[in-house]
Amino acid sequence: MRAVWSFWSRPHRLFYHRLWRSERVHLLCWALSVAQAARRFDEVRLVADEAGAALLAGRLGLPFTEVDTRLEALNRDGADPQWWVLGKLMAYAVQEKPFVHLDADVILWKPLPARLLVAPVLAQNPEHFDFEDQSLYRLDGFMGAVAELHGWIPEAWRRYAGRRRNAAACCGIFGGADINFIGRYARSAIDIIRDPRNLPVWERIGAVRDNILVEQYFLAACLEAGVDGRPIRAEHLFPSSADAFDPLQAERAGYTHLIGDAKADAEIADRLEARVKAMHPDLYERCLEIVGTPKPA
Amino acid sequence: MGGEGEWPPTVSPACGRRGSVVRLLLSADRIDEATGFAVEGLGVTVRRSAGTERGQFEALLSIASDAPPGWRDIELVLHGQPRRLPRAFEILEQVSYGGYGGGARGIGSHLI
Numbered sequence: 056m057r058a059v060w061s062f063w064s065r066p067h068r069l070f071y072h073r074l075w076r077s078e079r080v081h082l083l084c085w086a087l088s089v090a091q092a093a094r095r096f097d098e099v100r101l102v103a104d105e106a107g108a109a110l111l112a113g114r115l116g117l118p119f120t121e122v123d124t125r126l127e128a129l130n131r132d133g134a135d136p137q138w139w140v141l142g143k144l145m146a147y148a149v150q151e152k153p154f155v156h157l158d159a160d161v162i163l164w165k166p167l168p169a170r171l172l173v174a175p176v177l178a179q180n181p182e183h184f185d186f187e188d189q190s191l192y193r194l195d196g197f198m199g200a201v202a203e204l205h206g207w208i209p210e211a212w213r214r215y216a217g218r219r220r221n222a223a224a225c226c227g228i229f230g231g232a233d234i235n236f237i238g239r240y241a242r243s244a245i246d247i248i249r250d251p252r253n254l255p256v257w258e259r260i261g262a263v264r265d266n267i268l269v270e271q272y273f274l275a276a277c278l279e280a281g282v283d284g285r286p287i288r289a290e291h292l293f294p295s296s297a298d299a300f301d302p303l304q305a306e307r308a309g310y311t312h313l314i315g316d317a318k319a320d321a322e323i324a325d326r327l328e329a330r331v332k333a334m335h336p337d338l339y340e341r342c343l344e345i346v347g348t349p350k351p352a
Numbered sequence: 353m354g355g356e357g358e359w360p361p362t363v364s365p366a367c368g369r370r371g372s373v374v375r376l377l378l379s380a381d382r383i384d385e386a387t388g389f390a391v392e393g394l395g396v397t398v399r400r401s402a403g404t405e406r407g408q409f410e411a412l413l414s415i416a417s418d419a420p421p422g423w424r425d426i427e428l429v430l431h432g433q434p435r436r437l438p439r440a441f442e443i444l445e446q447v448s449y450g451g452y453g454g455g456a457r458g459i460g461s462h463l464i
Contacts, residue, residue, distance in 0.1 A: 087464075160458075162460075162463070162464070227459070302460065305459050305460030305462075305463065306462075306463060309463070310459065310460050311460040311461055311463050311464060312458055312459040313458040313459075313461060317457050317458025317461050320458075326464045327464050
C-alpha cells in the first residue's frame, strides 16, 4: 500500500497557517509525519501544488518517493482557497492503486493494522453529530439552501440526508483498496463543491466553508449507497470518536492526530520540536534553515 | 446616534461551530464604549479580545467541542451593564475548523 499526503499550499498560506502555533511547528509536524510513515511504506507520495512541492520535497527534503504537482490546477483554475479539502479530494481521486492518505498532523508510531491495509475503504473513525446543534456538520442549513436555491447534490447524498443519517467518517487517515469507489466518491465531492449551481448555496450558508460536510458526511453517504445497491463497509482505526480521543486507545494504535487546537498547543509544540530534533536531526536542521533558529529558552 | 433602542448589534446568521476557534466581529452603535466581554454558559472562552475600533468589536473565541447547546449565549458589557448578544452573530473568520478543538489536545498527542 502507498502512503499519500496532499498539500495545496495556497489555502495554508492565505488562511489555515493560523491553525498552527507557528510555521516552524507546521513544518516540524510534516517532517515527523512523513519520516515516521516512510518507515512503514515503500511508496511515499506527495500530491501538491508547485509551491507546496517546492517547500516540502525541495527545501525541506522530505523523503517522498514520488511528487505529483497536479494540485497546481486548483491555482490555475482559481479554486476558492477556503475549500482546503479540494486538495485532499484531488489527491484521493488520482490514486491508481491502494493507498492511505495521511493528514500532515497525523503521526504513525506503529504499523496500521492489517485489517485496514486490505480494506476496500479505511478511515480514522466513525463520528456522529447531533441534529439539535449542527455546529460541526451543518446539514439542515445546507439542505435547506440546496432546496431553496436549486443547488445540486448527488442522489446518494439526497437519500442519506433524507433518512436523517447523522454519521460521518473522520478522515485523518483515509484510503483503501477499492480505488474505483474512492475515485467516484472523490470526483463527486469535488463536483459538489465546484458545481455553479451550488455557489449561491455556499454563499447563503456563510463564509465558513463546510469542508468536512462534503468530505466526511458525503463519504458516509457514498458508503451507505455502496456499489450495485450493496453498502460498503469501511474499516476504521478506532470504533468511535470517544475511542480515538482516549489516550490509552491512541497508545495501543500508536497513533497521533493533532486535530483542532492541538496544533496551537505550546507544550505539544515543544515536545514535537524535541522529538524531531532527536529522531530526525537532518530534517530538524532544514526546518530551522527555512523558518529561522530556535526560539530562545 | 447610539440609543440603547438600537441594540442588538448588526449581525448575520451564526456559523460558529463547536470545537472551533472563531474571530468574532460585532458592529453596533456605541460599541466602542464596551468595557468588557463576558461569556455566560459553559464551553466558550475568550482567547483574545482585540477591543473596539471604528464601531466594531473584535475578539477571538474558543468554542469547546463539548460546549452545551446554549454556548451562543454570550454577553458584552456596555456601560457596566451586561447585554445578551443575539444567538446569531457574525463570524469574521473561522480561525480553526473542525469539531475537535476548543482546548482539546488532539488524539494521542502524549505519544510525541
